[in-house]
Amino acid sequence: MATTELTADTFEQTVVDNDIVLVDFWASWCGPCRQFAPVYDAASETYPDIVFGKVDTEAEQALAGAARITSIPTLMAFKKGHLVFSQPGALPREALAQVIDAVVELDVDAALAEAQEQAQRPQEA
Secondary structure: OOOEEOOOOOHHHHHHHOOEEEEEEEOOOOHHHHHHHHHHHHHHHHOOOOEEEEEEOOOOHHHHHHOOOOOOOEEEEEEOOEEEEEEEOOOOHHHHHHHHHHHHHOOHHHHHHHHHHHHHOOOOO
16 A cells, blocks of 8 residues: 555544554655655555555644654554554664554553553552
């Protein structure tokens, strides 16, 4: 599956409607972004069941601001509509594959339940 350009109008629906969505926040003037693009595009072909989105931070400044993007490229991963990974910097192919595999293996329901349980525990002094 090829990458999909995401905009403020399509971002939320894409994240909600798909099990796993990776998003690359980038800009055309950014050297590391141009370096990461072919790695990201190749991964989109290797993992056809995952949506690979791209957000042009120049064209979608409000969306980048809402996502609190302070450095590009930034890779975000969403599973079942929840942000499960966010990291700035261009990843090499092997590191990107590790991130994708970890997101695929993540039991997001169990992780959310554990986080909720921890939040309800009394804080120790």
